[in-house]
Amino acid sequence: MEQPNISYIHILSGGDTVFEKKLIDIIKKEFPDEKEVYFNNMAEKKYKLAADNVHKLKHKISILGLEKGYETAVAFENSLLEGSNDLKDEFESILSTITNYLQPL
Amino acid sequence: MNCIIIDDEGTARAIIGQLCSNIESLTILAEFPNAIQAIKYLNQNEVDLIFLDIHMPDFTGFDFIETLKNPPNIILTTSDSNFATQGFEYDCIVDFLLKPFTSERFQKAIQRADTKSIKVVSGTSSEKIEATPGNDLYVNIDRRLIKIDIPSIYLIEAKGDYIHIKTEDKNYTVHSTLKKIEEKLPDGIFLKVHRSFIINFNKIIDIEDNSVLIKRDVIPVSRSNRPELMKRLNLL
Numbered sequence: 234m235e236q237p238n239i240s241y242i243h244i245l246s247g248g249d250t251v252f253e254k255k256l257i258d259i260i261k262k263e264f265p266d267e268k269e270v271y272f273n274n275m276a277e278k279k280y281k282l283a284a285d286n287v288h289k290l291k292h293k294i295s296i297l298g299l300e301k302g303y304e305t306a307v308a309f310e311n312s313l314l315e316g317s318n319d320l321k322d323e324f325e326s327i328l329s330t331i332t333n334y335l336q337p338l
Numbered sequence: 339m340n341c342i343i344i345d346d347e348g349t350a351r352a353i354i355g356q357l358c359s360n361i362e363s364l365t366i367l368a369e370f371p372n373a374i375q376a377i378k379y380l381n382q383n384e385v386d387l388i389f390l391d392i393h394m395p396d397f398t399g400f401d402f403i404e405t406l407k408n409p410p411n412i413i414l415t416t417s418d419s420n421f422a423t424q425g426f427e428y429d430c431i432v433d434f435l436l437k438p439f440t441s442e443r444f445q446k447a448i449q450r451a452d453t454k455s456i457k458v459v460s461g462t463s464s465e466k467i468e469a470t471p472g473n474d475l476y477v478n479i480d481r482r483l484i485k486i487d488i489p490s491i492y493l494i495e496a497k498g499d500y501i502h503i504k505t506e507d508k509n510y511t512v513h514s515t516l517k518k519i520e521e522k523l524p525d526g527i528f529l530k531v532h533r534s535f536i537i538n539f540n541k542i543i544d545i546e547d548n549s550v551l552i553k554r555d556v557i558p559v560s561r562s563n564r565p566e567l568m569k570r571l572n573l574l
Contacts, residue, residue, distance in 0.1 A: 241438060244440070244441070245353060245356065245357070245440075245441065246356070247360070247441075249356070252352075252356050255352060256349065256352050256353065256356075259348045259349050259352050260349055262348070263347065263348055263349060285393070285395060288393055288417060288418070289346075289347055289393075291417055292347060292349065292350065292417050292437050292438065293349060295417075295437065295438050296349065296353075296438050
């Protein structure tokens with residue numbers, strides 16, 4: 234399974250470590266909140282709202298270099314908009330991988 | 339160029355801010371997590387460029403653009419390429435950045451915004467108005483001849499070397515004069531009510547003292563133009 238990385242953040246920063254830390258801190262702050270809102274909406278079967286949450290989360294998935302994860306998120310967002318929760322497990326597995334990756338950063 | 343960033347995601351705002359800091363000609367004046375706050379800011383301040391996220395809760399980027407009377411250049415930022423086609427329906431949109439974007443792609447978007455700003459400031463000689471037989475008027479904006487359905491025009495306002503043409507669907511800014519466009523408009527429908535305004539006579543909602551209401555715009559009527567306006571009214 235592909236693993237998150239901060240290659241994109243490194244390239245973007247051009248060696249500016251202050252910016253790297255700032256961006257990682259923002260991701261660490263926003264990601265749990267966005268994840269929580271997503272799980273709440275899924276629990277209440279509010280799939281359109283959950284699709285909005287996936288839309289926002291997929292940006293972070295791509296920032297963390299998860300290319301296949303991003304494709305899964307795009308497909309999952311579309312299926313939620315059609316009222317289906319196919320790919321739910323795959324998507325939530327990506328969230329779990331990111332959660333584990335962010336903890337020690 | 340003075341810029342603002344509108345994006346509900348802090349991560350995205352930070353990335354755009356960082357990329358802007360690498361470009362000397364850009365100054366970030368403010369950042370907003372939603373469009374409503376940005377609208378309030380723009381009521382008091384002028385900016386040259388807006389980085390605008392499309393997908394925001396409650397009030398989307400496109401909803402935001404619709405509220406702007408004279409939108410500045412806008413670079414759309416989104417994670418969804420499906421919005422690109424819709425984005426280019428607006429003249430103010432100079433580019434479309436798909437997240438996550440690279441520094442090189444970002445710089446290219448800024449170059450596009452720069453080029454467009456220079457054209458507007460200098461007013462290229464190619465920006466002119468051509469009338470065609472029938473109900474159409476072609477305006478040249480950024481080397482594109484854009485067709486405007488004449489009856490859909492409800493207001494034309496002169497502002498310096500430019501005129502703002504307001505239609506039912508869209509607004510246009512063209513480097514021209516009120517006199518030039520007046521010559522291209524059919525008689526009987528349009529009326530110059532002030533040295534800076536031509537109105538579509540059929541779109542008047544009401545007239546009060548020295549002003550007319552057209553859509554949501556209150557337009558002044560000058561003393562010298564008032565007799566002609568009153569003469570055309572079908573008064574009871």
